[in-house]
Amino acid sequence: IVLDNFSSKTTDGLYWSTATANVNLKEAKNGNIIATFSESQRTGSFRPEEAQRQSQIAAGKVCAPIVKEKLLNYINKK
Numbered sequence: 001i002v003l004d005n006f007s008s009k010t011t012d013g014l015y016w017s018t019a020t021a022n023v024n025l026k027e028a029k030n031g032n033i034i035a036t037f038s039e040s041q042r043t044g045s046f047r048p049e050e051a052q053r054q055s056q057i058a059a060g061k062v063c064a065p066i067v068k069e070k071l072l073n074y075i076n077k078k
Helices: 049-078
Strands: 002-007 015-026 034-045
Touching: 002 049, 015 049, 034 049
Parallel strands: none
Antiparallel strands: 002 015, 015 034
């Protein structure tokens, strides 16, 4: 997960954090990539650490069902 932090220009003191999860799913046996995708989520908070935490959680929540879908598609095609 890559974090990008910046201060909001619209609300004094509000911090934004964008978390981008770059996911590569590989076969353990031979290392072939079976799926790859990227998802970004942005959240704001008056504390920069909280904005980072919330954006990471949000990116993970978006990625989890995508990983499940990609794995199920891969398994069903084998």
